[in-house]
Amino acid sequence: MTKLKLIPIGTSTGVVLPKEMLTRMNVGKGNTLYAIEAADGGYLLTPYDPKKIEKADEIMRRYRNTLRALANN
Numbered sequence: 001m002t003k004l005k006l007i008p009i010g011t012s013t014g015v016v017l018p019k020e021m022l023t024r025m026n027v028g029k030g031n032t033l034y035a036i037e038a039a040d041g042g043y044l045l046t047p048y049d050p051k052k053i054e055k056a057d058e059i060m061r062r063y064r065n066t067l068r069a070l071a072n073n
Contacts (some may be wrong), residue, residue: 002018002021004017006017025045025046025047027047031047032047033046033048034045034046034047034048034050036050039072
């Protein structure tokens, strides 16, 4: 578990992410992170666009048999 502290940034509030966390997510300055609301009321912070992940899941479901055949070659 990593404890993060909220800090004032102008009239907003921000959080500083430790270098180790940024490295594990493979992100840096200028990259975008997405906060996805979880079922338990918390949030998941991810570098992956949830809309693109949803589209990829849809494609994988649609072409399940084709992808399985390609994986076995």
